[in-house]
Amino acid sequence: xxxxxxxxxxxxxxxxxxxxxxxxxxxxxxxxxxxxxxxxxxxxxxxxxxxxxxxxxxxxxxxxxxxxxxxxxxxxxxxxxxxxxxxxxxxxxxxxxxxxxxxxxxxxxxxxxxxxxxxxxxxxxxxxxxxxxxxxxxxxxxxxxxxxxxxxxxxxxxxxxxxxxxxxxxxxxxxxxxxxxxxxxxxxxxxxxxxxxxxxxxxxxxxxxxxxxxxxxxxxxxxxxxxxxxxxxxxxxxxxxxxxxxxxxxxxxxxxxxxxxxxxxxxxxxxxxxxxxxxxxxxxxxxxxxxxxxxxxxxxxx
Amino acid sequence: xxxxxxxxxxxxxxxxxxxxxxxxxxxxxxxxxxxxxxxxxxxxxxxxxxxxxxxxxxxxxxxxxxxxxxxxxxxxxxxxxxxxxxxxxxxxxxxxxxxxxxxxxxxxxxxxxxxxxxxxxxxxxxxxxxxxxxxxxxxxxxxxxxxxxxxxxxxxxxxxxxxxxxxxxxxxxxxxxxxxxxxxxxxxxxxxxxxxxxxxxxxxxxxxxxxxxxxxxxxxxxxxxxxxxxxxxxxxxxxxxxxxxxxxxxxxxxxxxxxxxxxxxxxxxxxxxxxxxxxxxxxxxxxxxxxxxxxxxxxxxxxxxxxxxxx
Numbered sequence: 001x002x003x004x005x006x007x008x009x010x011x012x013x014x015x016x017x018x019x020x021x022x023x024x025x026x027x028x029x030x031x032x033x034x035x036x037x038x039x040x041x042x043x044x045x046x047x048x049x050x051x052x053x054x055x056x057x058x059x060x061x062x063x064x065x066x067x068x069x070x071x072x073x074x075x076x077x078x079x080x081x082x083x084x085x086x087x088x089x090x091x092x093x094x095x096x097x098x099x100x101x102x103x104x105x106x107x108x109x110x111x112x113x114x115x116x117x118x119x120x121x122x123x124x125x126x127x128x129x130x131x132x133x134x135x136x137x138x139x140x141x142x143x144x145x146x147x148x149x150x151x152x153x154x155x156x157x158x159x160x161x162x163x164x165x166x167x168x169x170x171x172x173x174x175x176x177x178x179x180x181x182x183x184x185x186x187x188x189x190x191x192x193x194x195x196x197x198x199x200x201x202x203x204x205x206x207x208x209x210x211x212x213x214x215x216x217x218x219x220x221x222x223x224x225x226x227x228x229x230x231x232x233x234x235x236x237x238x239x240x241x242x243x244x245x246x247x248x249x250x251x252x253x254x255x256x257x258x259x260x261x262x263x264x265x266x267x268x269x270x271x272x273x274x275x276x277x278x279x280x281x282x283x284x285x286x287x288x289x290x291x292x293x294x295x296x297x298x299x300x301x302x
Numbered sequence: 303x304x305x306x307x308x309x310x311x312x313x314x315x316x317x318x319x320x321x322x323x324x325x326x327x328x329x330x331x332x333x334x335x336x337x338x339x340x341x342x343x344x345x346x347x348x349x350x351x352x353x354x355x356x357x358x359x360x361x362x363x364x365x366x367x368x369x370x371x372x373x374x375x376x377x378x379x380x381x382x383x384x385x386x387x388x389x390x391x392x393x394x395x396x397x398x399x400x401x402x403x404x405x406x407x408x409x410x411x412x413x414x415x416x417x418x419x420x421x422x423x424x425x426x427x428x429x430x431x432x433x434x435x436x437x438x439x440x441x442x443x444x445x446x447x448x449x450x451x452x453x454x455x456x457x458x459x460x461x462x463x464x465x466x467x468x469x470x471x472x473x474x475x476x477x478x479x480x481x482x483x484x485x486x487x488x489x490x491x492x493x494x495x496x497x498x499x500x501x502x503x504x505x506x507x508x509x510x511x512x513x514x515x516x517x518x519x520x521x522x523x524x525x526x527x528x529x530x531x532x533x534x535x536x537x538x539x540x541x542x543x544x545x546x547x548x549x550x551x552x553x554x555x556x557x558x559x560x561x562x563x564x565x566x567x568x569x570x571x572x573x574x575x576x577x578x579x580x581x582x583x584x585x586x587x588x589x590x591x592x593x594x595x596x597x598x599x600x601x602x603x604x605x606x607x608x609x610x611x612x613x
Contacts, residue, residue, distance in 0.1 A: 030507030037417060040409025041426060044481070047474045048433045054448050055440070105337030113331050114338070126602065128341050133528060133598040134591070135535025137562045138348060140569060141587045145351035149575050166344050173341065199327045220435075227437030230537035230562070234569040255439045255538075262443050262542055270447060277440050288435060292428070 055281070059274030067275055071242035072257060076268035081276050084257040087245045088226055088283070091161045091253060095222050099165030100172065103221075104214060107176030112202050132170035139167040140234025148235050155236020157251035163235055164225040171224065175217020179210040212298035219291035223284045229255040254280045352591055355584035362578060368585065374548035374559070376582045377568075387548040388586060391558030395469040395540055398554060399533040402473025404526055407480025411522075414481070415488040416510045427482075434478035442542030445471040450543065458555065463545025466554035471543065472536050476529045483528065487521020487608055488514050520611075524604035531597035535590065537562040561590045 070080025106128075114121045143163035153159045183206050191201035207214075232253060240260070245251035252260075254276060261273035360368070363383045371384030410430070414423050445467045453460050453467065460466060491514050499513045515522065545557035546567050559567075565583050573579045 027505075027507070030505055033507050033511070034417070037409045037413035040406040041413045041418075043406055044410060044430055044433055044474070044477050045426070047477075048429065048436075050448075051436065051440070051444050054444065058447070102337045102340055105334045106341060109331070109334035109338045113334060124338055124342055127345050129602050130595065130598045131341060131345060133531055133594065133601070134348070135532075135537070135562065135594055137535065137537045137565050138352075138587060138591055138594075141565065141584065142344070142348050142351050144569055145355070145584070146347060169341055169344065197324060197327055199330050223435065227435075227439070229437070229439045230541075230566055233537075233541075233566045236570070255437055258439050258443070259538065259542070262439075262446065273443060277443060280437060281440070284435065284437070285432075288432070 052281075055274050055277050058271055059276075059278045062268075062271040062275035063278055064275075067272070067279065072240045072252070072260075073242075076266055076272060079261075079269070079272055081254065081257055081279065083241045083243060083245055084252050084254045084276075085279065087157055087241075087251040088253045088280075090157055090245065090247065090251075091164060092222060092226060094158065094161035094247070095165050095168060095225055098162065099168050100218055100222075102165075103169050103172035103218070104176050106169070107173050107180060107214075108202060108207070110173075111177050111180040112206065113198065128170045128173055132174060136167055136228060136230045137234065139163050140231030142166070143231060143235040155250055156248045157245050158247045160232045160235045160251065160253070161247075163231050164228055167228070167231060168221045168225045172218050172221040175221065176210070176214045179213025179217065180206060182213060183209045209300065212294050212300075216291045216295045219287050219294070223287040223291075226253075226287075227255055227280065227284055229259050232256055233259075254283075348591070352584050352588040355581045356588045359578070359581035359585040362581075363585075372550050374564075376579050381578070383582065385561075385586065385589060387550045388559055388561045388564055389589075390550045390552065391465065391544070391548065392534055392560040392562070394465040394552050394554070394558050395472060395536075395544055395560055396530060396533040398466055398469025399472035399476060399536075400526075400530060402470055403476040403480050403529050403533075406473075407477045407525070407529070408484055408522065410477065410481035411484035411488060412510050412515070415485045416506060416514060430478040430481060433474070434482070436475070438475065438536065438538040439542070441471045441475055442468075442539040445539060445543035460555035461545070461557045463543060463547070463557040464555050465544050465558045468540045468542075468544035469533075469554070472533050472539050475536070475539070476532055479532065480525045480529050483525035484518070484522045487518035487525070490521065490608065491517040518608065520604045521608040524601045524608075527597050527601040527604065531594045531601065534597070535562060535594050537566050541566055561586050565590070 066078070066080050068080065068085065069082055070078055071083055072081065073079040110121065110125065114124075140163065143159055147153045147159040147162060148155055187205050187209060188201050191205045192198070196204070233256070236250070241250055241252045243249070258273050258276045258280065261269045261276065264270075368383055368385050370386075371382070372386040373382040373384045374387045375382045410426075414426060418426065446463075449467045449471060450460060450462060450464065453464075495513055495517060496509050499509045504512070540560045540563045544560060544563065546559050546563055547557040548559040548564070549556070551558060565587055568579065569583050573583075
């Protein structure tokens with residue numbers, strides 16, 4: 001049975017189940033239970049709606065050209081977020097160039113080449129699963145100990161971006177493995193039967209087929225990293241930066257700037273924080289929207 | 303790598319292995335294996351980064367003082383290194399987070415898996431994904447500038463920074479995680495179990511509570527454990543909304559300092575490398591890492607168990 005017909009059968013089954021269930025003993029407990037379920041689901045949705053409406057209300061009056069053109073300032077009338085926006089873009093570029101290839105390479109190795117029943121491989125898999133749930137602040141400690149103080153790199157953009165990259169690895173690896181696993185074995189066997197080597201099969205058949213899934217996972221992982229605050233506090237992205245940052249200069253990124261503005265006492269900075277949040281959310285929503293579009297447009301059903 | 307040695311064909315059988323060595327291909331696969339090794343290096347790096355300064359720390363401050371006393375003031379004179387207030391602060395915010403995200407996440411999961419029509423499900427799930435993707439600094443802003451003032455307007459005299467607001471918002475953050483992982487576990491329960499139960503005359507409520515939830519219980523608990531681990535490790539929200547005051551208080555309206563808030567607060571200042579204040583960051587970090595590691599491994603094991611049963 002292929003996937004489509006299985007889903008169809010599942011829907012049909014559910015519909016029948018619904019009809020049957022509707023007629024039978026509807027007890028008070030069942031009604032209360034249903035109310036609990038509806039309430040649970042509604043609360044998540046309402047929370048999101050209230051959150052977005054509040055941010056828009058607080059931030060829209062402060063959302064102007066200055067926010068994109070000016071540097072942070074002690075004077076809320078002149079304060080902007082330009083260096084932070086530039087730094088966030090630079091961080092994204094570093095993630096693309098470092099963490100993404102490593103994560104995809106790891107996924108390809110584990111899915112396509114690694115011996116299935118090796119203990120070492122199992123350990124690597126367990127390790128990745130655990131890394132995915134290690135608190136982000138711990139990655140900050142790693143960066144503080146090795147990059148900022150150990151290598152004496154100092155609180156520079158590259159150190160922050162590398163730490164975000166390491167933190168992003170497990171998310172992207174897990175997503176990329178799922179995408180590779182979804183490519184059916186017949187594709188691989190077909191390639192091998194025509195005399196291709198394993199790498200040729202992977203490079204010319206499997207990877208192209210898995211790219212939409214890998215891209216979706218990568219974009220989601222990157223959007224997480226770009227919205228991340230805590231580990232960057234540890235690696236020194238805590239200073240007001242008035243110049244355009246480079247890889248080896250001090251820096252502040254959008255979430256850090258927002259964090260600092262929230263902590264300032266003047267109301268105007270709260271408004272600026274909300275405005276910067278709108279900018280951040282627009283960037284993230286655009287990235288996620290693009291990821292979802294990729295998934296829907298290019299994902300193949302086998 | 304693979305057992306494809308060209309020369310190992312015994313007893314005159316035809317050699318099926320590759321005829322050339324393909325050094326380029328081997329190099330590529332070797333590089334990929336190296337990439338896979340990096341994730342292991344990250345863990346090793348974390349362990350070294352935490353252990354070395356922690357050992358030095360515990361050479362100066364006895365573990366008995368660290369884990370057994372209840373005054374935390376490492377930056378004061380005289381300093382005090384009792385981690386209990388930080389642990390209580392963490393438990394306090396985690397408790398409120400769990401009271402929100404566990405029941406509501408499970409309720410959402412049951413609704414989406416057992417009750418909702420496909421179209422409702424297809425609409426609600428992406429919206430919850432959006433909620434899960436909101437940066438924590440945004441949620442911290444919400445806790446501090448919306449939730450806390452609202453609580454005060456309602457007549458509850460909470461402090462500006464308080465464990466309750468931070469915890470509730472962490473709960474909102476984790477609700478989609480619990481919902482999504484629990485729903486995965488319930489979707490993995492074979493339909494035949496439900497049909498058998500419906501066939502015996504059970505209604506949807508009975509099928510959900512007596513068949514599906516028990517059958518998916520290890521996956522559900524795994525999602526709960528992961529949520530607890532995430533709540534303990536959450537940093538930005540507690541920094542913004544729960545404050546930086548280390549005290550042993552379980553009262554939800556009080557300002558508390560969590561382990562993560564201490565690490566981030568002290569790590570972002572400029573404490574001199576090698577000082578005892580600097581090493582406290584790592585001692586607290588190690589404590590946090592061990593707690594979350596145990597929870598993560600429990601969660602991973604539980605997920606494996608339900609996978610083994612149904613897949």
